[in-house]
Amino acid sequence: MTTLASGLFIDWEGLTGQSKFVVDLISFPIFSAIAGLLTNWTGVLMLFWPVQFKGFRVPGLQILYPYLPRRVQVLPIFSGDGKRLGFQGFIPARAEKMASICVDKALLRIGSPRDFISELDLEGIGDYLADHARDQVKTIVDEIMYRDSPDLWRSLPKQMKNAVYQRVDRQLPNLCHRAFESLGDNIDQLLDVKNFVIRYLDQNPYILKDLTTTIAAPELKFMVRVGLLGAPFGLILALYLHIHSQIPYWGAIPSWAIVLFASAVIGVTVNVIAVKMVFTPGDPQPRYKYIWRQALLAKRQQQAATDLAHILAYQVLTVENLSNELLEGPNGDKTRQLIERVVAEEIHKQLGPAAFMVRAAIGKKGYENLASAGAGAGFSMAPAMVDDEAFVAEQAKKIDEFAARKLRKLTPGEFMEMFYAAVEQDAWLLYLHGGALGIAVGAIHLLTFGW
Structure with missing residues (x-):
């Protein structure tokens, strides 16, 4: 099995005079924290921006689009007519569905x-x-x-x-x-x-964006900061990699594969924690069910x-x-x-x-x-x-x-x-984004510090 004990451009062990284990103990938490912050920050941005679909026309996409599964067609990477590839914020892209939920769960109860x-x-x-x-x-x-x-x-x-x-x-x-x-x-x-x-909200999706960004502004900032939880996960990964090769059978898996897999898991995990802490549960629950007992937004219900x-x-x-x-x-x-x-x-x-x-x-x-x-x-x-x-x-x-x-x-x-009903159905897209971004950051770490 081929391994690289230092980065492609810098010999970190020679530069610092420390072992690879020490370098990993320091670098993995830093990179994991960066990955968590990037994942949650961009995830929050993707919820709302852009309000209108931005993309480019792809030849032949209009012919292929009708044959794609419905779950794929509704992804915000396609324009409504199936002619362009690009992106639109999750909430504006689901304006009609979000508005329906808003009416059913709020207006009709008022x-x-x-x-x-x-x-x-x-x-x-x-x-x-x-x-x-x-x-x-x-x-x-x-x-x-x-x-x-x-x-x-x-x-x-x-x-x-x-x-x-x-x-x-x-x-x-x-x-x-x-x-x-x-x-x-x-x-x-x-x-x-x-x-x-x-x-009305379907025709004016910016109101849905304003509604969420105004009401949940403190919680959205918290969702970004939760990304720092990637640091302790990175520390755990560094400690595990130190003993990985000594584990029978499992240790035969290349370290770089473990890093990429773990990076994806970290990206998904920090996203899940952020969404769950902000939106669930509504009513206070025992600590053994939820460590945080009640959703952060629910605690601010009056405001x-x-x-x-x-x-x-x-x-x-x-x-x-x-x-x-x-x-x-x-x-x-x-x-x-x-x-x-x-x-x-x-x-x-x-x-x-x-x-x-x-x-x-x-x-x-x-x-x-x-x-x-x-x-x-x-x-x-x-x-x-x-x-x-x-x-x-x-x-x-x-x-x-x-x-x-x-x-x-x-x-x-x-x-x-x-609020949770409006996010829950499309939360998997945020988690998928977190996993993909985690893999990207993990790959950068491997190129920078070796494997």
């Missing part, structure tokens, strides 16, 4: 859509819209009438037009209140929170819950996002029909005794169109609401406080289930 909407100041929103729409009353009424009944509206005396403006103006608060009360009463049919959040609620309130469940989902989402037509019904009832009341004459002048169909047109004009008030930063911030604060209160009431096990 409350239903009705619970979230009830936290908003619906009456205040109605008053806000009514107040900001007053300057638009004349424009809205003219727009509706000129579009649906231009001859009638042009023929009306100015005094009658002013009377209509005044009636609409007086009814605005009541109209807005009733519209938002109806939305609140029917919110479960109009807003599918799970599909909305999954779709982590506050951070999670803040991100949900200010980046996901915002007034703007909820408004867009209600009006432009899959059930947007139902929302519009609901508002149209409320607006139609109000316009009938606003026309009052003149309703019969108006109906006769413009026809039954035109009269109904007039009522429905009010809803379309009413939608133009919504941008003013979401453009007011103070108003939006006030509503976000209500959602923030509500979500934080609910998340803090979850048991540590329930709270941690959301």
Whole structure:
């Protein structure tokens, strides 16, 4: 069996005057610590970066890709269309799955859509819209009438037009209140929170990255530092190599093979320890089950819950996002029909005794169109609401406080289930990365110090 007692470029024993055993006792812990730090540091980076897939087109990959096993296809080294080879952070690459877990394990435990909407100041929103729409009353009424009944509206005396403006103006608060009360009463049919959040986070994967890096920032730093545990493992490896050749049969295995194998094991082990200490167990356990008793993130549940609620309130469940989902989402037509019904009832009341004459002048169909047109004009008030930063911030604060209160009431096990479930299924990729990087560092050690 061929061995090399020193490195390819430096005779460490001659340089230091020490035996190979002493050189190994010093070098293996240092290299193992470096391997552990690199493994965990790059592992944390790979969780989140890059947010968007970065890669290059490979000729023929698109033809081969459909025949690969599903477990291989979902690896973040392939673009979604299977045409490019590259990389995307584990969490952004699994945005849809991560979002689904987030909803199932957190949002649906916090409350239903009705619970979230009830936290908003619906009456205040109605008053806000009514107040900001007053300057638009004349424009809205003219727009509706000129579009649906231009001859009638042009023929009306100015005094009658002013009377209509005044009636609409007086009814605005009541109209807005009733519209938002109806939305609140029917919110479960109009807003599918799970599909909305999954779709939104899938389209905005950077929020998932921010969510984890913000909530678990101290724990992610700890995961990197845990890599230093490679040092004692390296010391154990050096001691073992000193007696390896004396072991019957097993000692026939080349030392370099033992070093590479042990380096891979060390890379995997420090990764496993880091992930497990941060995410498991949620509820405190006896020392004989877990030396650390409880996940580090679970110990900070109160602060982590506050951070999670803040991100949900200010980046996901915002007034703007909820408004867009209600009006432009899959059930947007139902929302519009609901508002149209409320607006139609109000316009009938606003026309009052003149309703019969108006109906006769413009026809039954035109009269109904007039009522429905009010809803379309009413939608133009919504941008003013979401453009007011103070108003939006006030509503976000209500959602923030509500979500934080609910998340803090979850048991540590329930709270941690959301985070660990998002990492657990793809943890093997981190471990594989740790093993590969460990082998690389082990190979560098062999080239540097010999075998």
